[in-house]
Amino acid sequence: MERPRHKTTRDLKQGNRMRLLRTLYFDGPLTRRDLGPATGLSTASVSNVTAELLAQGVLREGGKVESDGGRPHILLDVDPGHARAVGVDVGETHVRVELVDLKLGELASAEYPLAPGVHDPSTVVEHIVAGVRSVLAASDGPQVLGVGVGMPGIVEYGPDGVIHAKAFGWDAVPLGRILMERLAPLPVHVDNGAMTMGQAELWSGAGRGADNAVIALIGTGVGSCIVTDGRLYRGSASSAGEWGHTTVEVRGRRCRCGAPGCLEAYVGAEGVLARFRAVGGTVAEDDEEAAFARLLDDPSEAARTVVDETVEYLGAGVADLLNLFNPELIVIGGWAGLMLAERRMDDIAAAARSYALDQPFETARIVPGRLGPDAVAKGAATLVIERFLGGGPE
Incomplete structure (x- = not known):
């Protein structure tokens, strides 16, 4: 020994x-x-x-x-200007790259749209590399400490940064190693996007000061970051927080993961738009974020019914988090979550109240995220800054 x-x-x-x-x-x-x-x-x-x-x-x-x-x-x-970091948000609809200072202030950015269903590793890697090079070209000042990447799916921590992302069709893709080779000598750190968003909200957003919280990411898909005693909870195999794949309806709608009745199929933007189509609604085949915003503001009865159901499903999902974890705070984030919270925050809280136990509901706050839709990218940059501060994993 x-x-x-x-x-x-x-x-x-x-x-x-x-x-x-x-x-x-x-x-x-x-x-x-x-x-x-x-x-x-x-x-x-x-x-x-x-x-x-x-x-x-x-x-x-x-x-x-x-x-x-x-x-x-x-x-x-x-001093925020002492050094810089790069944060990357790989989502279902885009790859966003940001150069930030030590206090997460944005200095430069680049964004590349992803076509529906086009998430192959080579396309994603090329967008990341192009984005990093673009924002670095705008940096003629202090040193850049490294690159952090927030990804959908399950991340195996280690030098290879292996990704399992069913929605992307990725099975054991060593994204970290690939990017380290392409971006050398910059170090690269990879994590789940909900985790990076959660860390950003904890550091400088709605979660600041909270010891026990859940930060929910609602975009095309759905995830969460669970915080216990001020630390991110990852579980035994780094897959904790897959809130979107909890079952809200037995034998319900088929989720992208293949299972029936997942929360994601009812509150994720892709699932919500699919439900609207199923009742005869028209969804333009264009930008998903724009289509989701139009649906939320559509005055037709069909649209109102789908949105009302979405709010209730989301409230029920929040109630599950309250009953399971008894957090002091739940933050609603992600681009679709922020759109819903902006329009229907009171209704989401009311639905959560109706499904949650009284004690955990009364002792918690439910609030929208403060960092906006680029919180995943800012959170990815914290993976780099965390190591600069001396507190990150080896």
Whole structure:
């Protein structure tokens, strides 16, 4: 058995640096005086680490706080412009690539539409590579730390970033390895898109400060990110959060995954539009997002019936999350989820109330996401920034 390795002075210094940097990133700006209690570090350690990070340009001074009789205390914060990261959202309708600063501020972007049913690995990879090169051409400033990718489906974590995405027809595609070879020397990190969106909302959106939450992604398909004790829950094989493939109707509509009665077949945009066609509605064969928006605003009886049913199914699905996980917060995100929330948030909450147990419903908030439809891309960038902060997986 391998003997435990003793921590060296270098390990301790790295640990102190990580603790202080993460505290300033998530809770800053703070003064040196505040950093001691916030990190548990000694005054000397705070002084040494902050001096080093200021010299490297990782931190910046950002104003002053008056003291009791002495000199004002200087506020310190992470400098967003110190470095950059690339986030990629691979969805059913598009590939979006964003270059962001350390605080997820967008600096450049590129977007490529995906035709229905055209999701083969070579097409997706070419769009990602073209998008990364495009946004990097707009970056003549600080270093780019790496590329994060949010994908539908189940992700096997490791250097190969293997993807199992039934909706795309992907079975064990080593996307991470392929992109590492094409984008070298930039490191590439791959995760499920609902997970990346969830992390973005936790860091700087509607989920900020929540310890127990579920962030729901509703687009063409449906997924979720489950947060317990402030950490993303992945399950034993990294497939936790497949909320869209929970059963809402036994022997119901066939889902894209092949199973009958999945929630996704009733609230995912593709399923909703298919239900509208099934009752005689007309859906133009164009952009799915535009078609979904038109349906939500269609005053016809057929459209209103389908949308009302969608709202009720979504409320029932939210109630399942409340009853199963007892979160303090549920965030409705994804481009289709945001459209529904903008128009029918009160109705979604009312439907959830009717299906949920009283206690979990009364102790939770149900809110729309704050980061908009590009939250998956911003969240993908957090995969890179997380490692810069010293907290990501090896």
